[in-house]
Amino acid sequence: xxxxxxxxxxxxxxxxxxxxxxxxxxxxxxxxxxxxxxxxxxxxxxxxxxxxxxxxxxxxxxxxxxxxxxxxxxxxxxxxxxxxxxxxxxxxxxxxxxxxxxxxxxxxxxxxxxxxxxxxxxxxxxxxxxxxxxxxxxxxxxxxxxxxxxxxxxxxxxxxxxxxxxxxxxxxxxxxxxxxxxxxxxxxxxxxxxxxxxxxxxxxxxxxxxxxxxxxxxxxxxxxxxxxxxxxxxxxxxxxxxxxxxxxxxxxxxxxxxxxxxxxxxxxxxxxxxxxxxxxxxxxxxxxxxxxxxxxxxxxxxxxxxxxxxxxxxxxxxxxxxxxxxxxxxxxxxxxxxxxxxxxxxxxxxxxxxxxxxxxxxxxxxxxxxxxxxxxxxxxxxxxxxxxxxxxxxxxxxxxxxxxxxxxxxxxxxxxxxxxxxxxxxxxxxxxxxxxxxxxxxxxxxxxxxxxxxxxxxxxxxxxxxxxxxxxxxxxxxxxxxxxxxxxxxxxxxxx
Numbered sequence: 001x002x003x004x005x006x007x008x009x010x011x012x013x014x015x016x017x018x019x020x021x022x023x024x025x026x027x028x029x030x031x032x033x034x035x036x037x038x039x040x041x042x043x044x045x046x047x048x049x050x051x052x053x054x055x056x057x058x059x060x061x062x063x064x065x066x067x068x069x070x071x072x073x074x075x076x077x078x079x080x081x082x083x084x085x086x087x088x089x090x091x092x093x094x095x096x097x098x099x100x101x102x103x104x105x106x107x108x109x110x111x112x113x114x115x116x117x118x119x120x121x122x123x124x125x126x127x128x129x130x131x132x133x134x135x136x137x138x139x140x141x142x143x144x145x146x147x148x149x150x151x152x153x154x155x156x157x158x159x160x161x162x163x164x165x166x167x168x169x170x171x172x173x174x175x176x177x178x179x180x181x182x183x184x185x186x187x188x189x190x191x192x193x194x195x196x197x198x199x200x201x202x203x204x205x206x207x208x209x210x211x212x213x214x215x216x217x218x219x220x221x222x223x224x225x226x227x228x229x230x231x232x233x234x235x236x237x238x239x240x241x242x243x244x245x246x247x248x249x250x251x252x253x254x255x256x257x258x259x260x261x262x263x264x265x266x267x268x269x270x271x272x273x274x275x276x277x278x279x280x281x282x283x284x285x286x287x288x289x290x291x292x293x294x295x296x297x298x299x300x301x302x303x304x305x306x307x308x309x310x311x312x313x314x315x316x317x318x319x320x321x322x323x324x325x326x327x328x329x330x331x332x333x334x335x336x337x338x339x340x341x342x343x344x345x346x347x348x349x350x351x352x353x354x355x356x357x358x359x360x361x362x363x364x365x366x367x368x369x370x371x372x373x374x375x376x377x378x379x380x381x382x383x384x385x386x387x388x389x390x391x392x393x394x395x396x397x398x399x400x401x402x403x404x405x406x407x408x409x410x411x412x413x414x415x416x417x418x419x420x421x422x423x424x425x426x427x428x429x430x431x432x433x434x435x436x437x438x439x440x441x442x443x444x445x446x447x448x449x450x451x452x453x454x455x456x457x458x459x460x461x462x463x464x465x466x467x468x469x470x471x472x473x474x475x476x477x478x479x480x481x482x483x484x485x486x487x488x489x490x491x492x493x494x495x496x
Contacts, residue, residue: 007053045334128206136193165202166195200233273337275325304373
Protein backbone atom coordinates (compact mmCIF):
# COMPACT_ATOMS: atom_id res chain seq x y z
CA UNK A 1 0.00 0.00 0.00
CA UNK A 2 1.95 3.09 -1.18
CA UNK A 3 1.40 6.18 0.97
CA UNK A 4 2.34 9.84 0.52
CA UNK A 5 3.10 10.41 4.20
CA UNK A 6 5.03 8.96 7.13
CA UNK A 7 2.52 6.77 9.05
CA UNK A 8 4.62 6.98 12.22
CA UNK A 9 4.46 10.77 12.21
CA UNK A 10 0.73 10.73 11.46
CA UNK A 11 0.09 8.56 14.51
CA UNK A 12 2.67 10.31 16.68
CA UNK A 13 4.72 7.19 17.46
CA UNK A 14 8.30 6.03 16.99
CA UNK A 15 9.33 3.66 14.15
CA UNK A 16 9.93 0.86 16.66
CA UNK A 17 6.54 1.16 18.36
CA UNK A 18 4.92 -2.21 19.20
CA UNK A 19 1.48 -3.18 17.94
CA UNK A 20 -0.37 -2.25 21.15
CA UNK A 21 1.13 1.26 21.07
CA UNK A 22 0.00 1.69 17.45
CA UNK A 23 -3.56 0.73 18.35
CA UNK A 24 -3.56 2.98 21.43
CA UNK A 25 -2.34 5.95 19.35
CA UNK A 26 -5.08 5.33 16.79
CA UNK A 27 -7.79 5.18 19.46
CA UNK A 28 -6.48 8.36 21.10
CA UNK A 29 -6.64 10.31 17.83
CA UNK A 30 -9.99 8.79 16.85
CA UNK A 31 -11.53 10.22 20.02
CA UNK A 32 -10.66 13.67 18.64
CA UNK A 33 -11.11 13.33 14.89
CA UNK A 34 -13.57 10.53 14.13
CA UNK A 35 -16.45 11.86 11.98
CA UNK A 36 -18.94 10.77 14.65
CA UNK A 37 -17.46 13.27 17.13
CA UNK A 38 -15.84 15.92 14.93
CA UNK A 39 -17.59 17.54 11.96
CA UNK A 40 -14.74 19.90 11.01
CA UNK A 41 -13.81 19.42 7.32
CA UNK A 42 -10.11 19.12 8.19
CA UNK A 43 -10.82 16.37 10.72
CA UNK A 44 -12.47 14.25 8.04
CA UNK A 45 -9.51 14.64 5.68
CA UNK A 46 -6.96 13.82 8.37
CA UNK A 47 -8.90 10.85 9.72
CA UNK A 48 -8.70 9.17 6.33
CA UNK A 49 -4.88 9.31 6.50
CA UNK A 50 -4.90 8.19 10.14
CA UNK A 51 -6.96 5.12 9.20
CA UNK A 52 -4.59 4.29 6.33
CA UNK A 53 -1.59 4.69 8.65
CA UNK A 54 -3.17 2.41 11.26
CA UNK A 55 -4.07 -0.27 8.70
CA UNK A 56 -0.56 -0.20 7.20
CA UNK A 57 1.32 -0.45 10.51
CA UNK A 58 -0.90 -3.16 11.98
CA UNK A 59 -0.27 -5.37 8.94
CA UNK A 60 3.15 -6.93 9.56
CA UNK A 61 3.96 -7.49 5.88
CA UNK A 62 2.93 -3.99 4.77
CA UNK A 63 4.82 -2.43 7.67
CA UNK A 64 7.98 -4.33 6.76
CA UNK A 65 7.71 -3.24 3.13
CA UNK A 66 7.25 0.37 4.19
CA UNK A 67 10.20 0.24 6.59
CA UNK A 68 12.40 -1.33 3.90
CA UNK A 69 11.45 1.44 1.45
CA UNK A 70 12.62 4.08 3.91
CA UNK A 71 16.12 2.59 4.00
CA UNK A 72 16.66 3.66 0.40
CA UNK A 73 15.65 7.29 0.91
CA UNK A 74 17.86 9.80 -0.84
CA UNK A 75 19.84 11.74 1.82
CA UNK A 76 19.83 14.75 -0.52
CA UNK A 77 16.05 15.03 -0.42
CA UNK A 78 14.77 18.48 0.47
CA UNK A 79 11.87 19.13 2.83
CA UNK A 80 9.71 21.93 4.14
CA UNK A 81 8.85 22.50 7.79
CA UNK A 82 5.77 23.69 9.66
CA UNK A 83 6.13 26.21 12.47
CA UNK A 84 3.12 27.09 14.64
CA UNK A 85 3.07 30.10 16.96
CA UNK A 86 0.17 30.86 19.38
CA UNK A 87 -1.05 34.23 20.61
CA UNK A 88 -0.98 32.66 24.12
CA UNK A 89 0.78 29.60 25.49
CA UNK A 90 -1.31 29.49 28.66
CA UNK A 91 -4.98 30.43 29.05
CA UNK A 92 -7.19 31.22 32.01
CA UNK A 93 -10.61 29.58 31.79
CA UNK A 94 -13.50 32.02 31.42
CA UNK A 95 -17.25 31.76 31.79
CA UNK A 96 -17.63 32.68 28.10
CA UNK A 97 -15.87 31.67 24.85
CA UNK A 98 -12.54 33.32 24.07
CA UNK A 99 -10.33 33.71 20.99
CA UNK A 100 -6.97 32.08 20.34
CA UNK A 101 -4.82 32.85 17.29
CA UNK A 102 -2.28 30.55 15.70
CA UNK A 103 0.25 31.71 13.12
CA UNK A 104 1.14 28.76 10.90
CA UNK A 105 4.24 29.13 8.72
CA UNK A 106 5.47 26.70 6.07
CA UNK A 107 9.19 27.17 5.46
CA UNK A 108 11.34 25.81 2.58
CA UNK A 109 14.44 23.75 3.31
CA UNK A 110 17.34 26.25 3.71
CA UNK A 111 19.55 23.89 1.69
CA UNK A 112 17.47 24.82 -1.38
CA UNK A 113 19.39 28.12 -1.47
CA UNK A 114 22.74 26.35 -1.79
CA UNK A 115 24.47 26.01 -5.15
CA UNK A 116 24.08 22.27 -5.65
CA UNK A 117 20.33 22.44 -4.98
CA UNK A 118 19.39 25.81 -6.40
CA UNK A 119 17.40 25.58 -9.61
CA UNK A 120 14.65 27.43 -11.40
CA UNK A 121 11.28 25.74 -11.53
CA UNK A 122 9.94 24.74 -14.94
CA UNK A 123 6.67 26.34 -15.96
CA UNK A 124 3.59 25.09 -17.73
CA UNK A 125 2.08 28.54 -18.09
CA UNK A 126 -1.16 29.56 -19.79
CA UNK A 127 -2.31 33.14 -20.29
CA UNK A 128 -6.06 33.63 -20.66
CA UNK A 129 -6.47 37.20 -21.93
CA UNK A 130 -9.64 39.25 -22.30
CA UNK A 131 -9.77 40.94 -25.72
CA UNK A 132 -13.34 42.23 -25.58
CA UNK A 133 -14.24 45.72 -26.81
CA UNK A 134 -13.43 47.33 -23.46
CA UNK A 135 -9.79 46.20 -23.83
CA UNK A 136 -9.28 48.21 -27.02
CA UNK A 137 -6.47 50.75 -27.33
CA UNK A 138 -3.82 51.13 -24.63
CA UNK A 139 -5.09 48.29 -22.44
CA UNK A 140 -4.63 45.58 -25.03
CA UNK A 141 -1.38 47.13 -26.22
CA UNK A 142 0.11 46.93 -22.71
CA UNK A 143 -1.10 43.35 -22.32
CA UNK A 144 0.69 42.45 -25.55
CA UNK A 145 3.91 44.07 -24.30
CA UNK A 146 3.60 42.15 -21.03
CA UNK A 147 3.08 38.86 -22.90
CA UNK A 148 6.14 39.56 -25.09
CA UNK A 149 8.29 40.18 -22.01
CA UNK A 150 6.99 37.02 -20.36
CA UNK A 151 8.07 35.04 -23.42
CA UNK A 152 11.53 36.61 -23.08
CA UNK A 153 11.71 35.33 -19.48
CA UNK A 154 10.86 31.74 -20.40
CA UNK A 155 13.36 29.01 -21.29
CA UNK A 156 13.19 26.13 -23.79
CA UNK A 157 12.28 23.86 -20.85
CA UNK A 158 9.12 25.85 -20.16
CA UNK A 159 5.73 25.29 -21.77
CA UNK A 160 3.64 28.26 -22.83
CA UNK A 161 0.17 28.78 -24.25
CA UNK A 162 -2.15 31.75 -24.80
CA UNK A 163 -5.92 31.88 -25.13
CA UNK A 164 -7.80 35.06 -25.92
CA UNK A 165 -11.51 35.44 -25.26
CA UNK A 166 -14.46 37.74 -25.67
CA UNK A 167 -17.81 36.02 -26.19
CA UNK A 168 -15.80 33.27 -27.89
CA UNK A 169 -12.42 31.71 -27.13
CA UNK A 170 -9.48 31.47 -29.50
CA UNK A 171 -6.25 29.56 -28.96
CA UNK A 172 -3.63 32.12 -29.97
CA UNK A 173 -0.65 29.91 -29.03
CA UNK A 174 -1.28 26.17 -28.53
CA UNK A 175 0.70 24.67 -25.64
CA UNK A 176 4.31 24.41 -26.80
CA UNK A 177 7.86 24.53 -25.53
CA UNK A 178 9.36 28.01 -25.76
CA UNK A 179 11.86 27.81 -28.61
CA UNK A 180 10.68 30.08 -31.45
CA UNK A 181 10.14 33.21 -29.37
CA UNK A 182 9.76 35.60 -32.32
CA UNK A 183 6.99 33.50 -33.82
CA UNK A 184 5.16 33.33 -30.50
CA UNK A 185 5.34 37.10 -30.09
CA UNK A 186 4.05 37.61 -33.63
CA UNK A 187 0.91 35.61 -32.87
CA UNK A 188 0.19 37.72 -29.80
CA UNK A 189 0.66 40.94 -31.78
CA UNK A 190 -2.25 39.97 -34.03
CA UNK A 191 -4.81 40.08 -31.20
CA UNK A 192 -7.61 42.62 -31.79
CA UNK A 193 -10.29 43.90 -29.39
CA UNK A 194 -13.91 43.02 -30.16
CA UNK A 195 -17.05 41.46 -28.69
CA UNK A 196 -18.35 40.94 -25.15
CA UNK A 197 -17.00 39.08 -22.11
CA UNK A 198 -17.62 35.40 -21.32
CA UNK A 199 -14.90 34.20 -18.97
CA UNK A 200 -15.87 30.53 -18.86
CA UNK A 201 -15.18 29.99 -22.56
CA UNK A 202 -11.70 31.48 -22.23
CA UNK A 203 -10.93 29.72 -18.95
CA UNK A 204 -12.07 26.32 -20.23
CA UNK A 205 -9.94 26.68 -23.38
CA UNK A 206 -6.97 27.78 -21.27
CA UNK A 207 -7.31 24.80 -18.93
CA UNK A 208 -7.49 22.48 -21.94
CA UNK A 209 -4.15 23.85 -23.18
CA UNK A 210 -2.55 23.60 -19.73
CA UNK A 211 -3.65 19.98 -19.38
CA UNK A 212 -1.72 18.98 -22.51
CA UNK A 213 1.61 19.22 -20.65
CA UNK A 214 0.28 18.79 -17.12
CA UNK A 215 3.02 17.12 -15.08
CA UNK A 216 4.05 16.87 -11.40
CA UNK A 217 7.49 18.35 -12.06
CA UNK A 218 6.06 21.51 -13.60
CA UNK A 219 4.41 24.56 -12.10
CA UNK A 220 1.05 24.19 -13.84
CA UNK A 221 -0.48 27.66 -13.74
CA UNK A 222 -3.16 29.66 -15.52
CA UNK A 223 -3.23 33.47 -15.40
CA UNK A 224 -6.61 35.02 -16.18
CA UNK A 225 -6.67 38.75 -16.98
CA UNK A 226 -9.95 40.56 -17.55
CA UNK A 227 -11.39 44.06 -17.36
CA UNK A 228 -15.07 43.12 -17.41
CA UNK A 229 -17.91 41.25 -15.74
CA UNK A 230 -18.92 37.86 -17.01
CA UNK A 231 -22.61 37.03 -17.16
CA UNK A 232 -24.32 33.73 -16.43
CA UNK A 233 -21.23 31.51 -16.27
CA UNK A 234 -19.70 32.22 -12.86
CA UNK A 235 -20.84 28.92 -11.33
CA UNK A 236 -19.33 27.00 -14.26
CA UNK A 237 -16.03 28.85 -13.76
CA UNK A 238 -15.98 27.99 -10.04
CA UNK A 239 -16.84 24.35 -10.74
CA UNK A 240 -13.96 24.20 -13.21
CA UNK A 241 -11.64 25.74 -10.59
CA UNK A 242 -12.55 23.00 -8.10
CA UNK A 243 -11.91 20.38 -10.77
CA UNK A 244 -8.47 21.65 -11.81
CA UNK A 245 -7.34 22.01 -8.19
CA UNK A 246 -7.61 18.24 -7.82
CA UNK A 247 -5.47 17.87 -10.96
CA UNK A 248 -2.71 20.18 -9.70
CA UNK A 249 -3.44 23.32 -11.71
CA UNK A 250 -3.65 26.71 -9.99
CA UNK A 251 -5.35 29.83 -11.34
CA UNK A 252 -4.44 33.45 -10.64
CA UNK A 253 -7.03 36.05 -11.55
CA UNK A 254 -6.26 39.69 -12.26
CA UNK A 255 -8.75 42.49 -12.75
CA UNK A 256 -7.82 45.56 -14.79
CA UNK A 257 -9.74 48.80 -14.31
CA UNK A 258 -13.07 48.95 -12.46
CA UNK A 259 -15.73 46.92 -14.31
CA UNK A 260 -15.00 43.42 -13.01
CA UNK A 261 -16.40 41.31 -10.18
CA UNK A 262 -13.77 41.18 -7.42
CA UNK A 263 -15.68 38.70 -5.21
CA UNK A 264 -15.90 36.26 -8.11
CA UNK A 265 -12.22 36.53 -9.08
CA UNK A 266 -11.18 36.24 -5.41
CA UNK A 267 -13.12 33.01 -5.01
CA UNK A 268 -11.91 31.62 -8.35
CA UNK A 269 -8.25 32.09 -7.35
CA UNK A 270 -8.68 31.02 -3.72
CA UNK A 271 -10.23 27.68 -4.72
CA UNK A 272 -7.03 26.71 -6.55
CA UNK A 273 -4.35 28.23 -4.31
CA UNK A 274 -3.70 31.01 -6.81
CA UNK A 275 -3.79 34.74 -6.13
CA UNK A 276 -6.16 37.52 -7.12
CA UNK A 277 -5.10 41.09 -7.74
CA UNK A 278 -6.27 44.52 -8.81
CA UNK A 279 -4.26 46.25 -11.54
CA UNK A 280 -5.34 49.83 -11.03
CA UNK A 281 -3.77 51.39 -14.13
CA UNK A 282 -2.92 50.32 -17.64
CA UNK A 283 0.70 51.33 -17.11
CA UNK A 284 1.02 48.80 -14.27
CA UNK A 285 0.08 45.79 -16.40
CA UNK A 286 3.56 45.00 -17.73
CA UNK A 287 5.37 45.10 -14.39
CA UNK A 288 2.58 43.28 -12.58
CA UNK A 289 2.41 40.31 -14.95
CA UNK A 290 6.18 40.03 -15.26
CA UNK A 291 6.69 40.06 -11.50
CA UNK A 292 4.05 37.37 -11.12
CA UNK A 293 5.71 35.08 -13.66
CA UNK A 294 9.16 35.75 -12.17
CA UNK A 295 7.88 34.48 -8.82
CA UNK A 296 6.58 31.32 -10.49
CA UNK A 297 10.15 30.56 -11.59
CA UNK A 298 11.25 30.66 -7.95
CA UNK A 299 9.22 27.77 -6.55
CA UNK A 300 10.49 25.23 -3.99
CA UNK A 301 7.28 23.22 -3.49
CA UNK A 302 4.11 23.22 -5.55
CA UNK A 303 0.49 22.34 -4.81
CA UNK A 304 0.80 23.17 -1.09
CA UNK A 305 -2.22 22.46 1.11
CA UNK A 306 -3.07 22.90 4.78
CA UNK A 307 -5.64 20.83 6.65
CA UNK A 308 -6.76 22.07 10.06
CA UNK A 309 -8.53 19.73 12.47
CA UNK A 310 -9.58 21.52 15.68
CA UNK A 311 -10.69 19.43 18.64
CA UNK A 312 -14.45 18.73 18.72
CA UNK A 313 -15.21 21.51 21.24
CA UNK A 314 -13.13 24.15 19.41
CA UNK A 315 -14.27 26.07 16.33
CA UNK A 316 -12.06 27.35 13.55
CA UNK A 317 -13.60 30.77 12.88
CA UNK A 318 -11.40 32.08 10.09
CA UNK A 319 -8.18 31.58 8.14
CA UNK A 320 -6.27 34.28 6.29
CA UNK A 321 -3.17 33.80 4.18
CA UNK A 322 -0.73 36.59 5.03
CA UNK A 323 2.01 35.75 2.54
CA UNK A 324 3.13 35.49 -0.14
CA UNK A 325 -0.25 36.67 -1.53
CA UNK A 326 -2.60 37.99 1.19
CA UNK A 327 -6.17 36.76 0.85
CA UNK A 328 -8.96 35.18 2.93
CA UNK A 329 -9.21 31.40 2.86
CA UNK A 330 -12.32 29.26 3.07
CA UNK A 331 -12.52 27.22 6.28
CA UNK A 332 -15.12 24.98 4.64
CA UNK A 333 -12.39 23.15 2.70
CA UNK A 334 -10.96 20.04 4.34
CA UNK A 335 -7.69 20.59 2.51
CA UNK A 336 -7.10 24.31 1.97
CA UNK A 337 -5.13 25.07 -1.24
CA UNK A 338 -2.21 27.41 -0.58
CA UNK A 339 -0.51 27.36 -3.98
CA UNK A 340 3.27 27.59 -4.30
CA UNK A 341 5.98 27.72 -1.64
CA UNK A 342 8.74 29.99 -2.92
CA UNK A 343 12.45 29.38 -2.34
CA UNK A 344 12.94 32.49 -0.24
CA UNK A 345 9.58 33.20 1.39
CA UNK A 346 7.30 31.42 3.81
CA UNK A 347 3.65 30.69 3.39
CA UNK A 348 2.06 32.31 6.45
CA UNK A 349 -1.53 31.71 7.55
CA UNK A 350 -3.28 33.32 10.52
CA UNK A 351 -5.92 31.09 12.13
CA UNK A 352 -8.59 32.29 14.53
CA UNK A 353 -10.13 29.72 16.92
CA UNK A 354 -13.03 30.07 19.33
CA UNK A 355 -12.22 28.34 22.62
CA UNK A 356 -15.18 27.07 24.70
CA UNK A 357 -16.18 28.45 28.08
CA UNK A 358 -15.31 26.71 31.37
CA UNK A 359 -12.12 25.02 30.19
CA UNK A 360 -10.68 22.37 32.47
CA UNK A 361 -7.26 22.93 34.06
CA UNK A 362 -4.22 21.20 32.56
CA UNK A 363 -2.58 20.85 29.17
CA UNK A 364 -5.00 20.22 26.33
CA UNK A 365 -4.82 19.83 22.57
CA UNK A 366 -6.17 22.58 20.33
CA UNK A 367 -5.79 21.42 16.73
CA UNK A 368 -3.79 19.19 14.41
CA UNK A 369 -2.32 21.01 11.42
CA UNK A 370 -1.00 19.06 8.45
CA UNK A 371 0.91 20.80 5.64
CA UNK A 372 1.44 18.89 2.39
CA UNK A 373 2.95 19.64 -0.99
CA UNK A 374 5.22 18.48 -3.81
CA UNK A 375 8.92 19.32 -3.44
CA UNK A 376 9.93 19.83 -7.06
CA UNK A 377 13.60 18.88 -6.63
CA UNK A 378 12.92 15.44 -5.12
CA UNK A 379 12.45 12.24 -7.10
CA UNK A 380 9.53 11.32 -4.81
CA UNK A 381 7.97 14.73 -4.50
CA UNK A 382 5.06 14.35 -2.11
CA UNK A 383 5.81 15.39 1.45
CA UNK A 384 3.73 16.01 4.54
CA UNK A 385 4.50 17.50 7.96
CA UNK A 386 2.32 17.70 11.06
CA UNK A 387 1.97 19.90 14.14
CA UNK A 388 -0.33 18.80 16.97
CA UNK A 389 -0.69 21.94 19.04
CA UNK A 390 -1.55 22.22 22.75
CA UNK A 391 -1.83 24.97 25.38
CA UNK A 392 -1.98 25.02 29.18
CA UNK A 393 -5.23 25.93 30.92
CA UNK A 394 -4.36 27.44 34.28
CA UNK A 395 -5.88 29.83 36.87
CA UNK A 396 -2.66 31.86 36.77
CA UNK A 397 -1.48 32.09 33.15
CA UNK A 398 2.02 33.33 32.52
CA UNK A 399 2.11 37.05 31.80
CA UNK A 400 3.28 37.41 28.20
CA UNK A 401 2.70 39.69 25.27
CA UNK A 402 1.51 38.04 22.06
CA UNK A 403 4.38 37.49 19.60
CA UNK A 404 5.25 40.57 17.55
CA UNK A 405 4.52 38.70 14.29
CA UNK A 406 0.94 38.00 15.39
CA UNK A 407 0.38 41.53 16.68
CA UNK A 408 1.70 42.98 13.42
CA UNK A 409 -0.46 40.66 11.34
CA UNK A 410 -3.58 41.40 13.40
CA UNK A 411 -2.99 45.14 13.22
CA UNK A 412 -2.76 45.16 9.43
CA UNK A 413 -5.51 42.59 8.99
CA UNK A 414 -7.76 44.88 11.03
CA UNK A 415 -7.41 47.55 8.32
CA UNK A 416 -8.53 45.11 5.66
CA UNK A 417 -11.46 44.01 7.79
CA UNK A 418 -12.49 47.60 8.50
CA UNK A 419 -13.13 48.24 4.80
CA UNK A 420 -15.00 44.92 4.63
CA UNK A 421 -17.22 45.91 7.56
CA UNK A 422 -17.91 49.28 5.94
CA UNK A 423 -19.05 47.53 2.76
CA UNK A 424 -21.25 45.14 4.77
CA UNK A 425 -22.86 48.05 6.64
CA UNK A 426 -23.59 49.77 3.34
CA UNK A 427 -25.13 46.62 1.88
CA UNK A 428 -27.36 46.44 4.97
CA UNK A 429 -28.48 50.04 4.41
CA UNK A 430 -26.64 51.48 7.42
CA UNK A 431 -25.04 54.53 5.79
CA UNK A 432 -24.05 56.12 9.09
CA UNK A 433 -22.16 53.01 10.24
CA UNK A 434 -20.45 52.63 6.85
CA UNK A 435 -19.35 56.28 6.96
CA UNK A 436 -18.06 55.93 10.52
CA UNK A 437 -16.02 52.84 9.68
CA UNK A 438 -14.46 54.49 6.62
CA UNK A 439 -13.54 57.58 8.67
CA UNK A 440 -11.94 55.35 11.31
CA UNK A 441 -10.07 53.52 8.57
CA UNK A 442 -8.75 56.82 7.23
CA UNK A 443 -7.48 57.77 10.70
CA UNK A 444 -5.75 54.42 11.18
CA UNK A 445 -4.12 54.57 7.75
CA UNK A 446 -2.82 58.05 8.44
CA UNK A 447 -1.32 56.86 11.74
CA UNK A 448 0.33 53.99 9.87
CA UNK A 449 2.00 56.38 7.42
CA UNK A 450 -0.26 55.75 4.42
CA UNK A 451 -1.52 59.28 3.60
CA UNK A 452 -2.67 58.56 0.01
CA UNK A 453 -4.71 55.54 1.03
CA UNK A 454 -6.05 57.48 4.03
CA UNK A 455 -7.22 60.21 1.65
CA UNK A 456 -8.93 57.57 -0.50
CA UNK A 457 -10.78 56.23 2.56
CA UNK A 458 -11.81 59.75 3.59
CA UNK A 459 -13.04 60.51 0.07
CA UNK A 460 -15.10 57.30 0.06
CA UNK A 461 -16.58 58.20 3.46
CA UNK A 462 -17.78 61.49 1.97
CA UNK A 463 -19.05 59.70 -1.12
CA UNK A 464 -21.11 57.32 1.03
CA UNK A 465 -22.51 60.14 3.15
CA UNK A 466 -23.79 62.01 0.08
CA UNK A 467 -24.63 59.26 -2.40
CA UNK A 468 -25.16 56.22 -0.16
CA UNK A 469 -22.69 54.30 -2.31
CA UNK A 470 -19.01 53.60 -2.83
CA UNK A 471 -17.25 54.21 -6.12
CA UNK A 472 -15.98 51.03 -7.81
CA UNK A 473 -12.50 52.52 -8.02
CA UNK A 474 -12.41 53.53 -4.37
CA UNK A 475 -13.83 50.26 -3.08
CA UNK A 476 -11.37 48.13 -5.01
CA UNK A 477 -8.44 50.38 -4.10
CA UNK A 478 -9.23 50.13 -0.39
CA UNK A 479 -9.82 46.39 -0.55
CA UNK A 480 -6.67 45.39 -2.41
CA UNK A 481 -4.32 48.02 -1.03
CA UNK A 482 -5.21 47.30 2.61
CA UNK A 483 -4.68 43.64 1.72
CA UNK A 484 -1.25 44.47 0.28
CA UNK A 485 -0.28 46.22 3.53
CA UNK A 486 -0.46 42.83 5.25
CA UNK A 487 2.68 41.78 3.36
CA UNK A 488 4.65 43.85 5.86
CA UNK A 489 3.91 41.10 8.39
CA UNK A 490 5.35 38.34 6.21
CA UNK A 491 8.75 36.68 6.59
CA UNK A 492 11.24 36.62 3.74
CA UNK A 493 14.27 34.32 3.56
CA UNK A 494 17.42 35.60 1.94
CA UNK A 495 17.44 38.06 -0.93
CA UNK A 496 14.78 38.61 -3.54
